[in-house]
Amino acid sequence: MTEGHGDDIYRYSGLVKVNFSTNIWQYPDLSALKRFMASKLDFVASYPEPEPYSLEHRLADDIGIEYGQIMVTAGVTDAIYTIARNIAAGRRSGIVGPTFSEYADACSAAGVVYDYFGDAEEAAVKSDVVWICNPNNPDGRVIDANGLAALIASRPSVMFVIDTAYSDYCRAEKLDVSTMVGRDNVILLHSLTKQCCVPGLRVGYLTASTENIRFLRRHRMPWAVNALASSCAEFLIDNPPVIPVDMLLAESKRMQCAMAAMGYDVT
Structure with missing residues (x-):
């Protein structure tokens, strides 16, 4: 991770009123989650599951895929670094950018050329592994799901790593997870903590073919997802906070138009 990227709210002792370190809804109602978390504090006295089996089974059932097609990680960043070390190792990566810096940082840490x-x-023609953030962070660019699915199908020798962390913040059609897990050349990244506005919990997951999940499971660290985070993630599956997507999109459009009227080029 590069110094300066990410949330440095810890430096400012409660002085921050609006936090722009992540593009999520700033004002979710987390009161029910906090009460639930308080009731589970005894969990900190014991080890969590060595792998988050319960949460993985629950997510697989919720999505409608097999247990062997999902792997929970300590946030999407954990998944990115695990993929860079193991899937991308020894292969040339192409990053569709400008975008989230962690794909490049993870490749650098793993000695991967990118x-x-x-x-x-273009990335798919010139690379062995292609990293795509869709919707893109931070500019919100969206690649059409049908076009992306067609590209994945047309390049079976290329591994596509597609970060869908912000997919709940747009109305564009999403890649069908149940279809994508049937392909050996695509890994989808998902962020429960973005979906539920709780980035401090660090819970993400990836969906992929059974073969790719089996390979990645062999290389992940045990007890990586703590017991409170796993338990709270299961609670959030049933009790997700309400995200006012239409209001956020309308406000984004209003700001784009206002800035364009001032003479700025707006993405």
Whole structure:
């Protein structure tokens, strides 16, 4: 991780009123989650499951895929670094950018050679592993799901790593998870903590073919997801906070138009 990226709210002793370190809804009602968390504090006295079996089974059932097609991680960043160390090792990566810096940081940490590309098609021609954030962080760019699915199908020798962490913040059609897990050349990244506005919990997961999940499970650290986080994630599956997506999109459009009227180029 590069110094300066991410949330440095710890430096300011409660002085921060609006936190722009992550593009999530700033004002969720987390009161029920906090009460639930308080009731589970005894969990800190014991080890969590060595792998978050209960949460993985619950998520698989909720999504409608097999248990062997999902792996829970300590946030999406944990998944990114695990993939870089194991799937991307020894292969050339292409990052569709500008985008979230952790794909490049993870590749650098793993000794993976990478280049940036302006579009997914070019990256797929010139790379063995393609990293795509869709919707993109931070500019919100969305690649059409049908076009992306067609690209994945047309390049079976290329591994596509697609970060869908912000998919709940747009109305665009999403890649069908149940279809994608049937392909050996795509891994989808998902962020429960973005979906539920709790980035401090650090719970993410990836969905992929049974073969890819089996390979990645062999290389993940035991007890990586703590007991409170796993338990709270199960609670949030049933009790997700309400995200006012239409209001946020309308406000984004209003700001884009206002800034454009001031003479700025707006993405």
